[in-house]
Amino acid sequence: MKLLKTLSLALTMSVTPALSQAKDDAKSNPFAQRAADIQSELIELRRDFHRHPEVAGEEVRTAQKVADYLDGLGLEVTTDIGGHGVIGLLKGSKPGKTVVWRADMDAMHSDEPDPVSFKSGIEGKRHICGHDVHTTIGLGIAKVLSERKAELAGNIYFLFQPAEETLHGAQAMINDGALDLMHADEIYGAHVSPLQVGVISAKPNMVFADWHHLEIRFNGNENTAEITALIDQIIAGQLRTNTDIQLWKPENYLHPEYGVANPNTVYKDYLLLSQSAKTRDTNQQLSIRTAFLTTNTDDLETVIIDLKAKLAKSPYADRLININASQRVPAVTNNEELTRASRAYLLNLGDNTEIGTHYGVLPFMTDDFAYFQQKIPGVYFFLGGSNFQQGVIAAPHTPNFQVDESAIEIGVRTFAALLSERAQR
Template sequence: MSVIDDASALRDDLVRLRRALHAEPEIGLGLPRTQEKVLAALDGLPLELSLGQGLTSVTGVLRGARPGPVVLLRGDMDALPIQERTGLEHASRIDGAMHACGHDLHTTMLVGAAHLLAGRRDELSGDVVFMFQPDEEGCDGAAAMITEGVLDAAGRRADAAYALHVFASGVPHGVFSARPGTTMAASDGLRITVRGAGGHGSRPHRAKDPVPVACEIVLALQTLVTRQSDIFDPVVLTVGSFHAGTLRNIIPETAEFDATVRTFSPEAKARVRQAAITLARSIAEAHGLTADAEYLDGYPMTVNDPGETAFAAETITDVLGEERFEPLENPLPGGEDFSRVLREVPGTFVLLGAGDGRTDNHSPLAVFDDAVLTDGAAVLAELALRRGQPA
């Protein structure tokens, strides 16, 4: 039987696991119930298992029958602070938490790959590291796992690393997609606090109102992006949080806002960092106020190795057919902490269409199709199996 056939035989078990994970999502670095489900699903497999110390990660190592490379496969496990509104039978039972980005599918596909590879251990050249990672969404779980040694879990540094990520829209259903080079943007933060002098709302001339100044800075940042950034090396800057004041007739002392900044090159990042800080401080000064401006480094750009990306494309088309892989034309402005792994190990980050195209990831209405689970598990397993074969 082929790996695809073996994966199909696992379908019911994978669907049950995925729906159990979806119904009980957890957020952040501490995912005890998710960890428990993963360990139960891996029980009985010939894996060397270790648990994270500062986070509820699971790392498994499968030793192949013959010498060969170390291949790392990653699945992120965390959910988002979103109230689910899908109405699904297996919808989240946890108030304010939802697997709206498909990480429950990633975890399940990695469990499936572990079962498939354990069943073909005699065919496996080299070792496979299974990286079950908490908190991709906010606290840099990949960096924490790297610090705790996941890249060297097999006793030596991984030679190649692969991850899949499902998308509710933007990628055709059931199609895998990847590109060499920059694939996802750097994801950074910009925090601005405008400081003025409070007073009565009826007498603004007696105060130094930070609210209109902060609003002016927000609008000026949008102009900065369009007028100081190369359209072929774009910048995305979005203000997602703005806070000021307590009552409508009180001029507050401060107004503050936070923005996300997405860039696709080190040069663009350096330009927007300096320009945004200068702009905020200068506008505030022009109005007789001051501004504290802080640029917060986040996830770096996700950069796919050209050779590993070509290998992944060849594997997918060989296993599933040419129609199941499409080159990704342009990088995506989302951020991803698998970038941390790819800075240390050559590998590739592959997209997989798993929705109906009507909603985006991170939507309370996002729905992902269980039908992709077996193909995702099979692709991960095939990447590990074939990476150890002679060219």
């Protein structure tokens, strides 16, 4: 817990210079009061999801509650898309664009004690990534918007995605026709983050680093240690940073002076080796696997060319079979125009939400929201969920993960306003 408090303090300090308070003369958020009115209802809904966590592929109860809720609002509901995915359509009364709000639903495996009073009722499973909050916010947005349907333009889809934690759900929904159903112009989503509650952040272009995997296969399984060391050496020679700082450490990427929220961050251009090469012997063949993180998508080709050239000059040249590259999931990459337009609108919304930005690319695994962004221009936001004064730290995938539930009201009022604005032509 001490480490998490330290990291959160660093994040708070690093984000503060980039924040911009809404202008005093800005227009008021038309959804703020209604979001406040239904906050207690939404908190109970979130706590119900939290008590009944369902991991990827098992989101039966969650999906049913989501579908029932949307149906009760009068939305057109489609279920069982890409597994347990649910899509609800809210049709506005005026011509406009088609925009999508995505929320993920699945929980995670965890044997750590649940620190909240509304504890998980399923042993070994918990919501420690905030998807219970994401699902609730999505439903809250649908509710406040549906109540003002006569004022809305365009079509607003609410996409509730299963299996984000396994990075399979988004592609499964796409394969099952989700995009063909929606014909969307824009897509938006948000993830709970360790930011202080009341802060929302987004940046244009790449948000998370590209994570590439390489498999290098050789005939025979002799000289395993020597070949593995050579692969590590070649990859290490391609590493690129402009600093001696260990970029993968949380205390560094949250640092106020050179972390991701500082305009002068050291996280703008790098290629990092994420792990040492791993070996596997199969049928008299040696398979060596390694991975790296990069902010430049051209690095993959460069690394492969270098590997082939140096292995061709090595004692193992005649044993090389092939080099295969793979990417478990692409990097979340925000559309530049939509990000700037969205931030500009939110800065002028005038509901006391602080709109921040970050400048660096985060050096860890991405979100499969990226698959939707490959097909539809979109923006991925970070929603503050921590309350440092109360010791509530919303650091996903950590044992003591908690969320200040006022983030629900903030998410509903802010993103309801944004979606209604973006749906207007």
